[in-house]
Amino acid sequence: MRRLLQRPGSVDLAPYAAVAAEAGEREERMRGLTDAELAQAARDGRDDPAELCAAAREAARRALGERPYDVQLQGTLALLAGQVAEMATGEGKTLSGALAAAGYALRGERVHVLSVNDYLARRDAEWMGPFYALMGVSVGWVVQESTPDERRAAYGADVTYAPVSEVGFDLLRDRLATSPGDRVLPEPGVALIDEADSVLVDEAMVPLVLAGADDDAGSAPGYAELVRRLRPGLHYTTDDEARNVQLTQAGAHEVERALGGIDLYAPERLDTLTAVNVALHAETLLHRDVDYIVRDGAVKLINASRGRVALLQRWPDGLQAAVEAKEALEASPSGEILDSITVQELIGRYPVRCGMTGTALGVAGQLREFYGLEIAVIPPNRPCVRVDEPDRLYATAVDKDVAIVEEIVAAHATGRPVLVGTLDVAESERLAQRLRRAGVDCVVLNAKNDAEEAAIIARAGERGAVTVSTQMAGRGTDIRLGEGVTEGLLVIGTGRHHSRRLDDQLRGRAGRQGDPGRSVFFASLEDELVTRYAPDEKARGASPDDDGRIDGKGAHWIVGHAQRVAEGVDLEIHRNTWRYHHLINLQRRELLDARDRVLTGDDADTLMAERHPSHHAELVAAVGERAVADAARRLLLFHMDRCWAEHLAYLADLREGIHLRSLGRGLDPLIEFNSEAVPAGKRLLPDARDRAAEAFAALTVDGDGLDLAAAGVKRPSSTWTYVVSDNPFGSLDQRALRGLISMVRSRRR
Numbered sequence: 086m087r088r089l090l091q092r093p094g095s096v097d098l099a100p101y102a103a104v105a106a107e108a109g110e111r112e113e114r115m116r117g118l119t120d121a122e123l124a125q126a127a128r129d130g131r132d133d134p135a136e137l138c139a140a141a142r143e144a145a146r147r148a149l150g151e152r153p154y155d156v157q158l159q160g161t162l163a164l165l166a167g168q169v170a171e172m173a174t175g176e177g178k179t180l181s182g183a184l185a186a187a188g189y190a191l192r193g194e195r196v197h198v199l200s201v202n203d204y205l206a207r208r209d210a211e212w213m214g215p216f217y218a219l220m221g222v223s224v225g226w227v228v229q230e231s232t233p234d235e236r237r238a239a240y241g242a243d244v245t246y247a248p249v250s251e252v253g254f255d256l257l258r259d260r261l262a263t264s265p266g267d268r269v270l271p272e273p274g275v276a277l278i279d280e281a282d283s284v285l286v287d288e289a290m291v292p293l294v295l296a297g298a299d300d301d302a303g304s305a306p307g308y309a310e311l312v313r314r315l316r317p318g319l320h321y322t323t324d325d326e327a328r329n330v331q332l333t334q335a336g337a338h339e340v341e342r343a344l345g346g347i348d349l350y351a352p353e354r355l356d357t358l359t360a361v362n363v364a365l366h367a368e369t370l371l372h373r374d375v376d377y378i379v380r381d382g383a384v385k386l387i388n389a390s391r392g393r394v395a396l397l398q399r400w401p402d403g404l405q406a407a408v409e410a411k412e413a414l415e416a417s418p419s420g421e422i423l424d425s426i427t428v429q430e431l432i433g434r435y436p437v438r439c440g441m442t443g444t445a446l447g448v449a450g451q452l453r454e455f456y457g458l459e460i461a462v463i464p465p466n467r468p469c470v471r472v473d474e475p476d477r478l479y480a481t482a483v484d485k486d487v488a489i490v491e492e493i494v495a496a497h498a499t500g501r502p503v504l505v506g507t508l509d510v511a512e513s514e515r516l517a518q519r520l521r522r523a524g525v526d527c528v529v530l531n532a533k534n535d536a537e538e539a540a541i542i543a544r545a546g547e548r549g550a551v552t553v554s555t556q557m558a559g560r561g562t563d564i565r566l567g568e569g570v571t572e573g574l575l576v577i578g579t580g581r582h583h584s585r586r587l588d589d590q591l592r593g594r595a596g597r598q599g600d601p602g603r604s605v606f607f608a609s610l611e612d613e614l615v616t617r618y619a620p621d622e623k624a625r626g627a628s629p630d631d632d633g634r635i636d637g638k639g640a641h642w643i644v645g646h647a648q649r650v651a652e653g654v655d656l657e658i659h660r661n662t663w664r665y666h667h668l669i670n671l672q673r674r675e676l677l678d679a680r681d682r683v684l685t686g687d688d689a690d691t692l693m694a695e696r697h698p699s700h701h702a703e704l705v706a707a708v709g710e711r712a713v714a715d716a717a718r719r720l721l722l723f724h725m726d727r728c729w730a731e732h733l734a735y736l737a738d739l740r741e742g743i744h745l746r747s748l749g750r751g752l753d754p755l756i757e758f759n760s761e762a763v764p765a766g767k768r769l770l771p772d773a774r775d776r777a778a779e780a781f782a783a784l785t786v787d788g789d790g791l792d793l794a795a796a797g798v799k800r801p802s803s804t805w806t807y808v809v810s811d812n813p814f815g816s817l818d819q820r821a822l823r824g825l826i827s828m829v830r831s832r833r834r
């Protein structure tokens with residue numbers, strides 16, 4: 086019925102429960118087998134779910150000392166069916182995933198277990214290694230420091246654990262390979278995704294980038310010192326949400342004077358206007374210890390959904406450089422984007438996709454819409470007895486902060502462990518200071534010390550422990566209750582997140598495996614969630630008490646409404662970005678197919694012989710057929726890669742400017758984008774072939790053979806990979822346009 090009505094929800098678990106029960110009936114027989122016989126039973130039963138589960142359960146018991154529960158087998162079966170298994174924190178997702186990965190491997194599939202960071206990839210591969218060995222399945226892992234040979238070996242294993250970003254970076258590097266032997270990634274098989282909702286939804290449209298530097302590349306001027314002298318209210322204003330900033334007339338005059346009397350809004354000064362606006366955004370809207378931290382002399386972005394450093398992540402080059410200038414840091418490398426891929430496109434390459442997480446049902450619609458995935462909500466092994474209290478709402482942020490400290494102090498006095506989830510690094514440190522002034526010692530876990538997270542979380546359930554942390558998603562370590570903790574863990578949220586799933590992930594840290602526990606969220610009408618997404622809503626018939634607390638239903642509705650609006654905005658951004666990337670992906674796929682034929686075949690040599698038969702024959706006579714074919718291949722690959730990099734830059738500029746052109750004309754920006762992007766894409770391959778043929782015609786022989794450098798083949802002097810963080814302020818052109826409109830209006834007055 087759910088499928089008929091197109092309403093996403095949990096799949097029927099009855100068949101999985103029946104298989105798990107049947108596996109239980111075979112358990113005694115499995116225990117009587119030798120290790121070799123057990124591995125053989127797993128291979129023989131790879132197409133029999135009950136036999137496979139029974140063998141895998143016994144292998145886990147022997148190798149790891151952990152006997153999977155029936156509900157863990159149900160999670161395994163959901164994964165083997167190509168679904169997303171929703172399993173609560175502490176219910177053993179890692180083991181269920183290993184059982185499923187082994188099952189796929191025994192069927193002959195190559196499996197990539199994709200995690201959110203290096204730590205989890207290596208930890209889980211090593212942790213589950215004895216189980217895989219007993220099952221006769223090889224396992225490897227890839228982390229950021231892995232060498233090309235180590236990556237090639239890891240990907241050659243039956244099961245490979247890796248951060249999703251590293252797999253994406255390897256794919257981008259493989260796409261620029263000039264020899265088949267340089268590639269490290271095999272053909273994709275099964276993607277088994279840990280923290281599936283985070284990877285498939287929260288980070289789905291994050292571009293992974295391969296950039297290249299040219300020794301001759303220059304740097305753009307910065308305006309950090311200039312904008313630092315500007316005064317708020319006089320020279321610039323920000324909107325109510327503090328998400329946009331724009332120069333006033335006085336500010337524009339001040340900038341023009343400082344730059345030698347230029348006209349900042351002249352058409353030829355658009356680059357200057359944009360650079361000033363970007364510097365102003367960096368100075369006024371991006372905050373240290375909220376949006377980023379400074380560590381080891383570099384700007385490190387903070388992942389908002391995880392509250393920790395976003396490794397290898399950076400803003401688009403202009404904004405990144407502006408923040409580095411603001412902090413008086415050495416500018417990080419900036420160069421041409423050679424290729425990019427979104428996480429969604431990367432996952433879409435795998436014929437089989439499945440995943441596991443604690444909070445999938447909240448994004449069931451998106452998982453179905455974008456990936457065709459259904460959700461299997463696996464029940465806990467023991468019923469959850471955690472008490473989730475209603476939110477406590479306050480009129481002001483100050484009232485809320487006072488109440489939070491009082492709640493923590495009271496709980497700490499009884500010895501009950503407390504986990505406090507904050508929204509950013511700065512808030513976690515401010516709260517820790519207030520607690521220490523109140524006589525409560527606490528441990529802080531945030532982006533500044535995330536390397537210590539496993540040890541900190543492991544102690545968070547001890548009697549009297551108070552742990553103040555940023556977002557708990559993907560921490561990868563359970564909180565076990567210490568001795569004498571009878572009431573369980575108290576989880577306190579200092580504010581609602583932009584997604585209810587993040588709230589649920591924090592709540593889920595209490596009540597693990599049937600443990601007692603309690604959770605409560607504090608919120609205020611001054612919270613950023615409310616002021617940004619429900620700024621015009623008013624508390625309906627509610628007034629605060631003497632402590633500033635509000636009990637009216639209308640006021641509570643506002644917070645939930647703001648969260649729903651935020652989730653809707655995120656979904657629309659996802660859909661819209663996917664629409665733009667869809668065409669680019671199709672064009673890239675066509676180019677890659679042609680490139681692969683050039684890389685592994687004789688397409689390039691044939692082309693050059695057809696275009697310039699006499700010159701081709703002369704070169705063959707001089708250096709031999711093999712050398713000419715290799716030169717032709719390198720020439721064509723180089724120009725295909727150059728044309729694609731130029732095409733990406735063109736599409737980026739096109740998308741930036743398309744809103745300017747469609748604004749006021751009533752045109753659909755996406756239609757306008759496609760109308761120009763499609764013809765440009767059709768010219769890609771012909772242009773690359775023409776350029777390569779022209780270069781081939783000028784190819785000469787020197788003392789070392791064919792002189793490709795003289796023919797213009799110059800690969801980047803260095804390459805690097807990074808993740809582009811979403812620009813929080815809209816496109817550069819949109820920001821420049823807002824400033825221009827504001828300036829025109831102010832001058833008309």
